Amino acid sequence: MHAPLKDMALVCWDLDGTLIDSAPDLATALDAVLAERGLAPAGLAGVRDWIGNGARRLVERALTARSGNAPSAAELEAAHGAFLDHYRQAPCVETRLYPGVAACLRSLEQRGLKQVLITNKPGDFIAPILQALGIGSHFERTLGGDALERKKPDPVPLLHIARELQVAPERALMIGDSRNDIEAGRAAGFRTLALSWGYNHGEPIAASDPDYLLDSLEGLI
Ligand SMILES: O=C(O)COP(=O)(O)O
């Protein structure tokens, strides 16, 4: 068995930038919100740099960058609501699985590993996207960014899942594309695996010093 999975019982997957390239549909919704406010689009590049800490932070970063000012609480509230409305209408039009994802999820399941999804994305969007892409059946649990008081990089969601599934932290692996995943995993006492293709606020994920770093999921199968 490959080193990252040795002695593991539980694999916790991040969603955006790890399993799915969701930036195009996020950009469509975000750009609609910006256009309604007379602001220039965020585009794919903006989304890729600003995603990772949940929808509200994505909208806040976009408004701040494109208007030159941080939004007031009321402006942010309204724009966040508008973003969720737009995204809800089309969460999985251009969103795609990254190469090797479906095969990897199948392979790990066949080896008897428990698999769960821990994302900072609002929970309502998880099932429609997983279903549209045909990977929903592989996860014993899914946890959205609004499910608990705290989200990644806080370890709370990871520890919550490990407790629920009765797996010791040292037998759990967090796999993700961003420093939020690696910091959460380390703080939870999990092993950490970073994937190089996702979104990490414009920085190389190696800077977060994960236990393992892969450029392809072939390395896990
Ligand atoms: O910030 C988001 O909404 C995406 O978060 P994720 O990378 O934790 O799936």
Ligand SMILES: [Mg+2]
């Ligand atoms: Mg991610």
